Amino acid sequence: MRNGTARLWKKIGLIGPSMLVLVACEGFLAFVYVFIVFFAGVFVATNPEASHLKTSGNEAITRSADWTYLGAAAHLTGAADTNWRSDVELHNASHEAATVTIELLDHGKNNSSPESAEFFLGPRRSLLLSDVLATSFTDTEKAALRLRTTGGAVMATDRTYNLLDEDNTLGLPPGATFGQYIPLQNMRSAFSNIDEGRLIGLTHDETARTNLGLVNLTPIETRVRTELFLADGTALGTFQTRLEPYEYRQINRVFERATSAPVADGYLVVSGLTEGGSCLAHASVVDSVTGDPVFVPAVRMTTPAGQTPPVIVIVASAHVSGAAGTNWRTDLEIHNPNDTPVDFAVELLELNSNNLSPRTETGTLAGQSAVRYEDVLQDLFGFDGAAALRIVPDGGRLIATSRTFNQLTAGNPHGLPPGASFGQFIPGVEPSAAITPDSEGRMVHLAYDPTGERGFRTNLVLVNATADRTPVRVELFSADATPLGTIDFNLRAFEYKQINNVFSRVTDQAVQDGYAVVRVRKDEGAAFALASVVDNLTGDPVGMMATIVRTADAAAMVDNVSGLMGIMGGVGVERPVSIEGLIGELQQIGVDGLVDIAADAYPPGVATEEGGVITADFGSGTRFDNVTLAGSSTLDFSGLVVDESGVRGEIVEVFDGYTVNGEAPPIDGVQVSVDLEARNDGTIAGTIGLSESPMRKSTGATLTGAVGIDTGICLTYPISGEITFTSPDGEVITVTFGPDCDGSFTTDIEPAWDWEYRFQSPMTDWAQVYVASSHNARVFRDVADYWIPNTGGTEFYGRENPGDTPAGIITYRFPFANPTTAARIRTDTATFNFESSKGHNYLLASADGVDWVLLNEVPPPENPGDPPRNGYFDGILPPGAIGTTEIWIRVELYAYGTATANGFTNTAQHARFWESGARDTFILEVACVDGNCIE
Numbered sequence: 001m002r003n004g005t006a007r008l009w010k011k012i013g014l015i016g017p018s019m020l021v022l023v024a025c026e027g028f029l030a031f032v033y034v035f036i037v038f039f040a041g042v043f044v045a046t047n048p049e050a051s052h053l054k055t056s057g058n059e060a061i062t063r064s065a066d067w068t069y070l071g072a073a074a075h076l077t078g079a080a081d082t083n084w085r086s087d088v089e090l091h092n093a094s095h096e097a098a099t100v101t102i103e104l105l106d107h108g109k110n111n112s113s114p115e116s117a118e119f120f121l122g123p124r125r126s127l128l129l130s131d132v133l134a135t136s137f138t139d140t141e142k143a144a145l146r147l148r149t150t151g152g153a154v155m156a157t158d159r160t161y162n163l164l165d166e167d168n169t170l171g172l173p174p175g176a177t178f179g180q181y182i183p184l185q186n187m188r189s190a191f192s193n194i195d196e197g198r199l200i201g202l203t204h205d206e207t208a209r210t211n212l213g214l215v216n217l218t219p220i221e222t223r224v225r226t227e228l229f230l231a232d233g234t235a236l237g238t239f240q241t242r243l244e245p246y247e248y249r250q251i252n253r254v255f256e257r258a259t260s261a262p263v264a265d266g267y268l269v270v271s272g273l274t275e276g277g278s279c280l281a282h283a284s285v286v287d288s289v290t291g292d293p294v295f296v297p298a299v300r301m302t303t304p305a306g307q308t309p310p311v312i313v314i315v316a317s318a319h320v321s322g323a324a325g326t327n328w329r330t331d332l333e334i335h336n337p338n339d340t341p342v343d344f345a346v347e348l349l350e351l352n353s354n355n356l357s358p359r360t361e362t363g364t365l366a367g368q369s370a371v372r373y374e375d376v377l378q379d380l381f382g383f384d385g386a387a388a389l390r391i392v393p394d395g396g397r398l399i400a401t402s403r404t405f406n407q408l409t410a411g412n413p414h415g416l417p418p419g420a421s422f423g424q425f426i427p428g429v430e431p432s433a434a435i436t437p438d439s440e441g442r443m444v445h446l447a448y449d450p451t452g453e454r455g456f457r458t459n460l461v462l463v464n465a466t467a468d469r470t471p472v473r474v475e476l477f478s479a480d481a482t483p484l485g486t487i488d489f490n491l492r493a494f495e496y497k498q499i500n501n502v503f504s505r506v507t508d509q510a511v512q513d514g515y516a517v518v519r520v521r522k523d524e525g526a527a528f529a530l531a532s533v534v535d536n537l538t539g540d541p542v543g544m545m546a547t548i549v550r551t552a553d554a555a556a557m558v559d560n561v562s563g564l565m566g567i568m569g570g571v572g573v574e575r576p577v578s579i580e581g582l583i584g585e586l587q588q589i590g591v592d593g594l595v596d597i598a599a600d601a602y603p604p605g606v607a608t609e610e611g612g613v614i615t616a617d618f619g620s621g622t623r624f625d626n627v628t629l630a631g632s633s634t635l636d637f638s639g640l641v642v643d644e645s646g647v648r649g650e651i652v653e654v655f656d657g658y659t660v661n662g663e664a665p666p667i668d669g670v671q672v673s674v675d676l677e678a679r680n681d682g683t684i685a686g687t688i689g690l691s692e693s694p695m696r697k698s699t700g701a702t703l704t705g706a707v708g709i710d711t712g713i714c715l716t717y718p719i720s721g722e723i724t725f726t727s728p729d730g731e732v733i734t735v736t737f738g739p740d741c742d743g744s745f746t747t748d749i750e751p752a753w754d755w756e757y758r759f760q761s762p763m764t765d766w767a768q769v770y771v772a773s774s775h776n777a778r779v780f781r782d783v784a785d786y787w788i789p790n791t792g793g794t795e796f797y798g799r800e801n802p803g804d805t806p807a808g809i810i811t812y813r814f815p816f817a818n819p820t821t822a823a824r825i826r827t828d829t830a831t832f833n834f835e836s837s838k839g840h841n842y843l844l845a846s847a848d849g850v851d852w853v854l855l856n857e858v859p860p861p862e863n864p865g866d867p868p869r870n871g872y873f874d875g876i877l878p879p880g881a882i883g884t885t886e887i888w889i890r891v892e893l894y895a896y897g898t899a900t901a902n903g904f905t906n907t908a909q910h911a912r913f914w915e916s917g918a919r920d921t922f923i924l925e926v927a928c929v930d931g932n933c934i935e
Contacts, residue, residue: 068147068186070158071282071297072213072250075133076141082291083168086160086182088129088145089445091515092121093549095784095914097867098152104137105144105215111246112219114146120865121152124783124914126444126479128513132158144215144248144280147184151867155547157445158182159533162291170290175454176537178292178422180284181544189300190217190280193272197298199283200370201333201401204255205262207421208285212254212268215280216243222277224270226251228258231265231370240273254283265372267335270298285403292422292540299399301337309342309397312428314389315528315545316461316498318404319377330404330426332376332389336365338396348381349388349463355494356467358390359383365398376402388463388496388528391428400428406539424532424543433548434465434526435472441518441546443531448503448511452536459541460502460516461530464491470525472518474499476506479513481783491527518546579711583676583684586642595637612638618658631657646678646686676709683712690723702726707737753824753925755933757814760920761785761913767922770812772849777808777893780906786830787910789893792900796840799857799892805900808893810910813849813886818929820847820882825855826923829871829891832907833861836899839908843873845881846888853880860907887926 073086092098098121103114117136121127133140147156161179164172191197202210216222222243228236237258243249255263270281281298317330336342342365347358361380365371377383391400405423435441449455464470470491476484485506489497503511518529529546586594591612599609607616614635621630632655639650654669673689689706707721722736759767763785780788789808796805829841838860844852855878858871881887895905911921926933 067217068156068184069215069217069280070145070147070156070182070184071215071280072142072160072182072248072284072295073133073145073158074142074160075131082162082286083165084142084160085131085163086133086158087445088132089126089157089159089513090119090121090129091126091155091157091442091444092123092152093155093442093547094151094153095123095912096152096870097122098154099150100154100156101148101150102132102136103146103148104133104140105146105246105248106140107142107248107250109247110244111248114246115140121154122481123152124477124481126513126515128445128479142248142250144213146246153549155442155444155549156184157544158184159445159542160293160295161542162293173537177535178287178290178538178540179535179542180293180295180425181542182282182295183297183544184547185280185297187217187278189297190278191270191272191298191300192278193275195301196269196271197281197300198267198269198335198337198399199281199296199298200267200335200399201285201296201331201372201403202255202266202268202283203264203285204253204266205264206288208287209253210255210263210266211284211286212251213282213284214241214243214249214251214270216245216247217278217280218276219245220274220276221245222279223273224277224279224281225273226254226257227269227271228255229267229269229368230263231267231372233366233368236263236266243279265333265370267370268298287421290422290538290540294403294423294425296401296425297427309393309395310430310432312391312393312398312400312430313463313465313528314391314400314402314426314428315463315530316386316404316426316496316532316543317377317389317402318386319375319384320386327407327409328386328404329375329407330377330402332373332402333370333400334365334373334391335370335399336367336396337399339367340396341366342396342398343394344398345392345394346376346380347390347392348377348383349390349494349496350383351386351496351498353495354492355496358494386496386498388461388494390494402426402428404541404543406541422538422540424541426530426543427545429528429545431465431526433545434528435518435520435546435548436526437520437523439520440549441527441529442515442549443518443529443544443546444515445544446503446511446514446516446531446533448501448507448514449536450504450508450510455510455512455536457501457534457536458503458514458516459532459534460499461528461532462489462491462495462497462499462518463528464493464495465526465528466524467493468524469493469522470527471521472525472527473521474502475517475519476503477515477517478511479515483783484511484514579684579709580682583647583678586647587644587678591637591640591642594640594642598635598637612636612640630659631655633658640674644678646684647674647676648686649674670703673706679712681712683710685710685712687721688718705735753822754927754931755816756923756925758920758923759911762787762911762921763913767911770814772811772813772888773809774811775809776806777810782906784912784914786906786912787891787893789895789905789908791903792837792895792897792905792908794896794898794900796894796896799842802894803896805894805896808895808905808908810891810893811849812889814888814924814926816885816887816926816928816933818932819885820887820926820928820933822927823877823882823887824875824923824925825877825889826872826874827889827891827921828873828910828912829856829858829893830868830909830912831858831860831871832868832909833864833866834897834899834907835864837895837897837904837907838864840894840896841871841908841910842892843871844890844892845877846890847881847884847886849886849888851880852888852890853878887924889924 074084076084090100100119101116103116105111115137129136159179160182161177164176166174204210214224224241227238239257283296285294318328320328345360345362347360349355349358359381373379403423403425405421407421446458447456448458462472472489474487487505520527530543532541532543534541595612599607599614602616603622607614617632618629634654636652641649651672671691676684676686687706687708691704705723707718710719713719718737722734724734762779776790777787778790787810793805795803797803829843831839831841841858843856844854846852856873858869861869891910893908895908913921
């Protein structure tokens with residue numbers, strides 16, 4: 001996360017001494033500087049160059065500098081003649097190429113120096129790694145996997161399954177499978193020594209066994225405590241596990257550690273015993289007859305007292321006979337992790353129905369207990385069919401999970417013993433996991449065999465999360481991003497819809513590896529999506545919730561703030577840390593300790609410290625974190641007071657001639673004002689304010705505001721307040737925080753311009769309004785929309801000497817009533833480099849359409865196959881392009897190489913629009929005399 005944070009600071013020139021300290025301190029300074037970094041996020045959000053597709057905090061996605069984890073993979077023979085294999089699917093959800101590194105966290109070992117493998121992923125492409133441990137690594141039977149990417153935004157799934165051979169004891173066809181879906185997880189799912197994880201809905205008797213998996217995410221030896229309980233809260237026992245650095249450990253038949261009696265329904269509580277440790281945990285519940293596993297991830301307990309408990313949605317459940325002799329049932333598990341009873345209601349959201357007034361049953365669950373509703377649709381509602389469920393708690397947070405399975409009866413078509421089962425885990429999800437207008441849901445690792453006699457089929461589930469009609473679009477693709485078709489739905493209030501064999505709606509050809517993109521097409525709309533991939537030979541399903549991927553401005557905003565507001569849990573650290581933990585750490589080291597850490601963070605010979613003031617002199621240029629810093633600064637802690645009652649006072653940073661890569665920051669200094677009280681019960685309350693330094697205000701920018709903190713209400717996020725930044729050109733950005741304890745905020749941007757024009761897809765009529773002419777250029781559509789040259793050449797030496805390569809020229813003309821005084825343009829001219837074709841682009845501006853000023857030149861990437869150059873330009877037009885009643889913009893696209901004669905000219909592009917990452921591809925903002933551009 002450090003590198004990602006650094007990039008944000010660079011964006012607005014605030015990667016100064018405070019950033020150096022931020023990287024090193026990993027604590028209180030990270031906490032108080034969250035708002036500076038946050039504003040970097042605001043600026044990045046207005047810059048489409050940074051608008052990669054990012055995930056929200058609800059699902060994991062691999063980004064540069066972030067580690068994510070697949071909790072288990074296998075290639076071994078297990079108990080009861082099981083034969084375990086794991087297939088991993090990688091999917092690049094962005095429009096940038098990505099290189100994914102997977103590291104092997106081998107079972108039972110210190111993995112400080114793990115084996116690794118690298119994989120290249122093109123934009124929006126998928127890659128299936130079949131039997132990943134055997135094909136990508138050497139000599140390992142079971143392991144966890146750790147992933148990181150360079151470029152792009154990568155999703156990953158893991159299907160671990162029992163692969164039946166010719167001599168299987170079940171008498172099923174060879175190649176049949178029973179499996180489980182293992183989701184990608186990140187640090188937000190991990191538990192440490194200050195919190196815990198809970199695993200519910202577990203069984204250990206003659207019908208099933210439960211295995212426990214633990215993954216140490218840190219480079220230190222870590223101890224984990226596991227407490228075992230019956231559903232009614234009866235404690236069965238406790239044991240400890242010592243994990244080596246980065247060790248993965250599987251503990252088979254975990255309940256046998258505490259009891260020899262059968263456990264029909266139980267749960268586990270896992271917690272860390274080592275300061276600085278951080279772990280993931282999961283359970284695998286394995287059917288004793290079929291060997292079918294169900295993966296149950298631990299739920300990290302982070303909801304503080306006082307927060308309104310969220311609604312929980314189970315997006316699919318059934319009491320129905322299905323295809324191929326299947327007999328579907330759903331068990332619902334609800335757990336109360338509180339010490340006091342919690343009332344709740346369960347609402348039935350029937351298939352293909354308006355569920356504005358659903359059938360409802362109520363209950364009360366004692367503290368620290370769980371209840372299992374076997375065959376819940378019949379047990380609670382006497383209902384035959386399929387439905388989603390909403391659990392509405394009153395008085396405390398609940399956890400809910402479900403298992404939907406094929407319950408085999410005598411004479412079943414598989415010839416298996418009655419009572420055997422195979423099924424899928426469907427988690428309870430909160431409203432924050434829904435797809436909204438500024439996001440999309442992606443589901444990968446999908447398949448379709450039109451014969452139904454082998455392979456797999458994919459069923460899709462959609463649930464409207466609102467009380468209003470919500471239009472939803474589903475787009476289906478093959479692994480190489482080839483569009484297969486689009487299906488539109490208009491969901492009624494809280495409607496549950498299941499689309500069986502969804503690929504059959506768009507193709508009659510087999511789909512070996514595909515993916516789906518789900519979008520909500522209405523403001524204020526929200527919907528859940530789940531894909532269920534069913535083995536045609538066994539009827540065994542594997543269910544996966546859609547990964548939520550933010551689009552356009554929301555991509556950068558949400559991603560930055562999920563990382564940023566995670567600062568409230570410690571930026572730069574390898575595990576989440578609470579506000580209370582940060583303040584406690586500061587109280588231990590005191591101001592002097594903080595200053596010592598801060599001084600040590602600077603490059604050698606740069607900083608000196610006296611009286612709590614650190615002076616840094618970067619001279620004419622000091623290289624740090626891949627940037628060049630120049631000038632000097634002071635970081636003053638002398639106004640900060642720390643004692644047992646809390647933290648109060650100011651930290652002031654002042655820049656003097658300070659630049660980052662030659663560019664000055666928008667403000668000349670920063671003052672952080674802290675007034676936080678440590679209450680007797682250990683909670684922290686007060687305010688944190690932020691402003692430009694009172695010592696310098698030469699840039700014309702202002703930064704003011706404060707946020708409220710109360711960890712008795714919310715442990716990790718602000719609960720009130722606002723911060724306002726006014727740029728030198730008058731743009732005002734105001735961010736307001738709310739009380740919902742989810743890091744959410746609202747953003748209000750007041751532009752300083754008199755007139756603006758913008759478009760997304762260049763294919764639309766609106767994008768053609770100001771196109772004065774085009775020559776040798778057209779708008780092209782495949783997986784994206786963009787301008788390209790009609791024809792290219794074989795050689796290109798530059799704009800003044802283009803060889804035989806003609807330019808594709810797009811010329812925009814903007815007329816105004818009064819002369820222009822200033823203007824800003826934001827657009828992209830992307831180039832690619834392939835063996836047979838590459839691009840070279842130019843962006844120019846003019847005040848009269850005759851004399852042109854070069855704004856940007858975008859050569860091709862250095863090597864064939866390198867990620868494309870986005871060529872994004874965001875800048876103020878120079879004097880030669882303003883001052884008249886016209887503004888002209890000219891884009892020149894050159895494509896050249898051996899394949900351009902055959903029409904392969906899309907290596908030179910302008911205004912590239914990806915609907916999956918919908919954003920403005922052209923923006924012009926203009927100020928005019930008397931503030932009036934258009935009379």
